[in-house]
Amino acid sequence: MTVTIGRRELLAAFGGAAAAWPLSAHAQRSGVSRIGFLNAASPAQFVDAAFREGLREAGFIEGQNVTIEYRWAKGAYERLPALAAELVELRIDLLAAFGTSAVHVAKSATVTSTPTIPVVFSMGSDPVAEGLVESLSRPGGNMTGTTSVGGSLAPKRLELMRELLRDDAPIGILINPANPLSEAECQDAEAASRSIG
Numbered sequence: 001m002t003v004t005i006g007r008r009e010l011l012a013a014f015g016g017a018a019a020a021w022p023l024s025a026h027a028q029r030s031g032v033s034r035i036g037f038l039n040a041a042s043p044a045q046f047v048d049a050a051f052r053e054g055l056r057e058a059g060f061i062e063g064q065n066v067t068i069e070y071r072w073a074k075g076a077y078e079r080l081p082a083l084a085a086e087l088v089e090l091r092i093d094l095l096a097a098f099g100t101s102a103v104h105v106a107k108s109a110t111v112t113s114t115p116t117i118p119v120v121f122s123m124g125s126d127p128v129a130e131g132l133v134e135s136l137s138r139p140g141g142n143m144t145g146t147t148s149v150g151g152s153l154a155p156k157r158l159e160l161m162r163e164l165l166r167d168d169a170p171i172g173i174l175i176n177p178a179n180p181l182s183e184a185e186c187q188d189a190e191a192a193s194r195s196i197g
Contacts, residue, residue, distance in 0.1 A: 033066045036087030036095040038102045040179075042074040046098065077101050077178060084109035088117065097121045100130065101179065103145070107132055110142055121145030125184075154192035162196060 035055075039046055052062060060066040069090055071083035084105045087095060095117055097106035103121040110117045119142055121127070127147055133139035136147075161171055173189050175182045 031065065033060065033093045034090065035060075035066060035068045036084075036090065036092035037068055037070045037098075038073075038080065038084055038087060038095060038106055039071070039098040040073045040075065040077055040080060040102045041099065042072050043070070051096075073102070075176075075178060080105040081109065088114055092117060095119045097123075097145075099123060100125045103127070103132060103143075104130070107143060115142055117142060119143050119145070122147075124148050154188045155195050158189075158192050158196050 037051075052068075055062065055066060055068075062068055069087055069092060071087055073079045073083060080102055084095075084102075088109050095106050095110060097103045097119055098121070100123045103119070103123050106119045106121065110119055121132075121143065122145055123130075125147065127133045127139070127143070127145065128135060133141070133143050139145075158171065165171070171193075173185075175185050175189075179185075
């Protein structure tokens, strides 16, 4: 099953999840929710204006009733566990994780130490196949989010490129070798290229 969702829908889901889950003792004492934000990318690669807009639409206004603690790995995936641990130590009320690697680390950091912290995620791979949730319709545990499950789209993407280009035109795929999912992406692309000849 492929689920593709835009930023606005993600943010609505994020805001809805944040509002539905009970806040921790910190939020109840201070009246300010604290959101941890974990991303394997860098700030320049992620437009957070829509993220903040979605929070505002859900009634969360940064500096008034919500504080956002940003942690960026800047492409250094090995830094994600330490960044997630920092966020958990801050006693956040909710953890927003972006990208498959960040989602895995967020689950690990919360499930083992503080399973009451909800994790809302956005990722490009299948969270069921990755072992992050029980099912797409009922994720279970402290995890919920969105996915664009990109691997299953590889054959269609190649078919469309082949229609646009001449038959013998080479097609290249850019993949970040530091990304733990790069090997699976290569395999999907190779299988798709064989399937269309």
